[in-house]
Amino acid sequence: MPRAHYELYYWPKIPGRGEFVRLALEEAGVSYLDVARQEGGMESLLALLKGRGGGLAPFAPPFLKSGKLLLAQTANILLYLASRHERLLPPGEANRFAAHQLQLTIADLVFEVHETHHPTAAHLYYEDQKPEAKRRAGAFVEARLPKYLGYFEEVLRCGDDGYLLGRRFSYVDLSMFQLMVGLSYAFPRAMKRLGPRIRGLSGHAARIRARRRIASYLASTRRLPFSEDGLFRHYPELDR
Amino acid sequence: MPRAHYELYYWPKIPGRGEFVRLALEEAGVSYLDVARQEGGMESLLALLKGRGGGLAPFAPPFLKSGKLLLAQTANILLYLASRHERLLPPGEANRFAAHQLQLTIADLVFEVHETHHPTAAHLYYEDQKPEAKRRAGAFVEARLPKYLGYFEEVLRCGDDGYLLGRRFSYVDLSMFQLMVGLSYAFPRAMKRLGPRIRGLSGHAARIRARRRIASYLASTRRLPFSEDGLFRHYPELDR
DSSP: OOOOSEEEEOOTTOOTTHHHHHHHHHHHTOOEEEGGGSTTHHHHHHHHHTTTTSSSOOSSSOEEEETTEEEESHHHHHHHHHHHOGGGSOSSHHHHHHHHHHHHHHHHHHHHHHHHHOSSOTTSOGGGSHHHHHHHHHHIIIIIHHHHHHHHHHHHHHTTTSBTTBSSOOHHHHHHHHHHHHHHHHOHHHHHHHGGGOHHHHHHHHHHHTSHHHHHHHTSTTSOOOOTTSSSOOOGGGOO | OOOOSEEEEOOTTOOTTHHHHHHHHHHHTOOEEEGGGSTTHHHHHHHHHTTTTSSSOOSSSOEEEETTEEEESHHHHHHHHHHHOGGGSOSSHHHHHHHHHHHHHHHHHHHHHHHHHOSSOTTSOGGGSHHHHHHHHHHIIIIIHHHHHHHHHHHHHHTTTSBTTBSSOOHHHHHHHHHHHHHHHHOHHHHHHHGGGOHHHHHHHHHHHTSHHHHHHHTSTTSOOOOTTSSSOOOGGGOO
């Protein structure tokens, strides 16, 4: 087996934020090692997290090793990959900053998704913050989710229902797909109700899913299923 | 008066996330118009927010206009400014991605600060989510704040107590300063208790405050005071 181009470090049992990076690596068609899913890989992840890799330590996974560079923060990793693999981003400064702007807006929504099941403290169990979660998820489903998805739907419409940047595919389309799939897992009722208002995004997600490398990845064991240990969790009581 | 190089759009009465951009503009020594603080500026801000600027609309302020480019997301704007003003970032790919990684980690902490007073819904008043805020702020002060600041303190230590990237100043030092000042406004008791564990960060903030252009800016009317309408709010009941 040839040496992996990249080493991805992320929690081994959930798709989580690591999945946004995985999708980009798969679309780029590069070889990578999903370190923490290998034997002894969690020890390597924890060592780097404790700053034993030299240089700037990450605050949290995911992080990516590329040669001597160790990079953290999902959107930062994607920015880096896009600077190296032209398949992930059309050329030009305007595209680069537009894609990153959208990626950071997706990250904001992802943060809010996490807060629906952890509105009080990230280090406590969901079971210890259920009343707060119910209230937060209610406000999320009622106000924040339609606001964010309405925005992305509008962005897509400006791009003639093609890709988020317009006619040309970019890595942010992969993240948008993952976001839609995750939201549909976590909030099936809310997403169904929103359906007529986000037809563009639904069609977009279906097109991304059908891309050759993505379809092949999704059918592989490298793709991890969603669960109630992850970022996108399905708790029926939070999905009114 | 010469035409402004940049137009900054942010809510006119709070420092908020716009302040991270303002500090970078001030340090770069470029001319900029703080649009929403001018007569009729709020209308311009709202028009761009509604997508009337053409191109990719922002999801939320701050946003920056630079020639034909309209950019949103604080960290994205800083990345852009750093690509144009070498005073804001030492050269090299490793520095560029390291600074951005730290900026995004600061953004994560800033998000969590916001959630201490708005743990249920961003569109409701603090007064409508006080019990939840008290619980969230307790967990924040006890666990998250020491974890984040401990991380940044460690990053600074690796840089010989100079700057976050090491020997060389970058825009992320300005954001760290603003974060420390904001946290000290919002959580004076918690920050005092943390004092002995974040001596490096306190010294760093003092050094940044004394930089010529920053000191001059802080003494001007362009600098807005913190208040309980902003991001960093001082509610004694949230600062145990």
